[in-house]
Amino acid sequence: MTDPAGPDEQAPAAYLDSASSERLHPAAVDVLTSLLARGEHADPRRLHGAGRTSRLLLDNARAVAAEALEVRPDELTFTSSGTDAVHRGLLGLVRGSRRGSTVVHSAVEHAAVAHAVAWGGESDEVLADEWGRVAVRDLVEHGSAAGVAAVALQTANHEVGTIQPVGELDLPPGVPLFTDACASMGRLPLPGGWDVAAGSAHKWGGPAGVGVLLVRKGTRWRNPFPGDDRVDERAVGFENVAGALAAAAALQSVVAERDETNARQSALIDRIRASVAAIPDTQVVGDPVDRLPHLVTFSFLYVDGEALVSELDRRGLAVASGSACAASTLEPSRVLAAMRVLTHGNVRVSLTRDTTDADVDRLLTALPEVVAELRDRVGL
């Protein structure tokens, strides 16, 4: 690992990209360190002592995570990632459907949902408004059509933070609701009304390589992929016991701390929103109130997103961007495009649980300077 301090700054870099990946929670570090130091990762299906210990740790991880999410332990499966949980969760509903293979989903879902539908279903996309919110009426109307296997709606948008009305959907019997909870899991309680949900541990401070798939008791879910003969029939491959336990420990801590964390982060985001909105020709997007506590997205007219991210990085500020020039695909963010808001000059700031007032001060000092400098370069 390289020196975490930015090259031009004496202060350590402010990492403001927790929505891509949150810093490991100390509780996860403790679990990982002690389990890895022991060096044992026996097969949890074996009957010997080491195997029984592995099984005990895995069952413990499941129980702790289930309690934190207020679900039954047998409704929770650890997967190899959040994306894997989305794919399995959604496509398992399509496989289990007696009605058809159409998936009604919003235009602002994570790419994991779009990829899953393109692979194993027919897409029926429902538009979002300028805040990124999807209308309950549209989803229910589309979800009531013949041939619909499932409706997919995220708990909250991963790019703009807008919270979706998951708990308000009244779908016809036999049409299950899938919710991608990756952006909010741990930070906010799960909404009601879903049949299958997915989460991603590295977004709440657990390790990468651990996802969570929740399937409500009684849901018609069938494994859409080849099976395996492991501990949990919904997953495949050798269990990542240390990862699952570290993810569960982080989740338990994050849930216990979230009232305090959310209040602090939400106030900082309000400050950022107000300050950024005062920069000329700027669009702050997403719902200002009904939103994730730790995240805000905005775009500056005439500014190149890639240059903006690089210039902020040079000043020790790590942020993400949904602009085309900053993306591997060279296409603008699907979410921003669906909301019909500016896609260039885009920045997503997402706070970590230990982001300080001083970090935000640095960001708010740097932004107007960097934006003015980049606009000056193009003569505007």
Next chain:
Amino acid sequence: MNPSLALDCRGKPCPLPVIELAKHLADVEVGELIAVDSDDVAAGIDIPAWCRMRGQEFVGQDTAEDGVARYVVRRVD
């Protein structure tokens, strides 16, 4: 749609088409049309968004003679 001025932004990535539009808006009279020819996918989102932010009128999307997308804007002020 007959614009008074058409800006050739072929091959220019975002945000260059919007920058060109902003720089050349004053080259047409109030009420006249200015067009941006662009093969950049983001232009279809960003030019209407620019119009809303800057109080100009997005008239619509057309096609230039070579098939490239043409975005037409009316100067309002």
